[in-house]
Amino acid sequence: MVISDLKQTCPRCEGSGHQPGFTALGISQINYDGRCPACRGRGFTLTELGQDVLKLLRPFIEEMIRGDRPQSAPLPRSEQSA
Ligand SMILES: [Zn+2]
Secondary structure, eight states: OOGGGTEEEOTTTTTOOBOSEEEETTEEEEOTTOBOTTTTTSSEEEOHHHHHHHHHHHHHHHHHHHTSOOTTSOOOOGGGGO
16 A cells, blocks of 8 residues: 555645635635635545545544543553452
8 A cells, every 4th residue: 555545636726735716606716715625725635545544543643642541431440359
């Protein structure tokens, strides 16, 4: 598996991440923050496989960000029952 399996160049902005405006229902509109709405300015989108991998990794990433295990799920303390 390589990284290009997980992400692809955004087809809407062609990887630039910027889009000054867009056309909706035949009317030209200003895109106020200038970022591509399809990739939110990243210039790439996740493939289906990339989204699956993200879903798989998200709990681990969130745990790393918190830096500890959740308070609501303490480890069982079986040694104290003896
Ligand atoms: Zn884009």
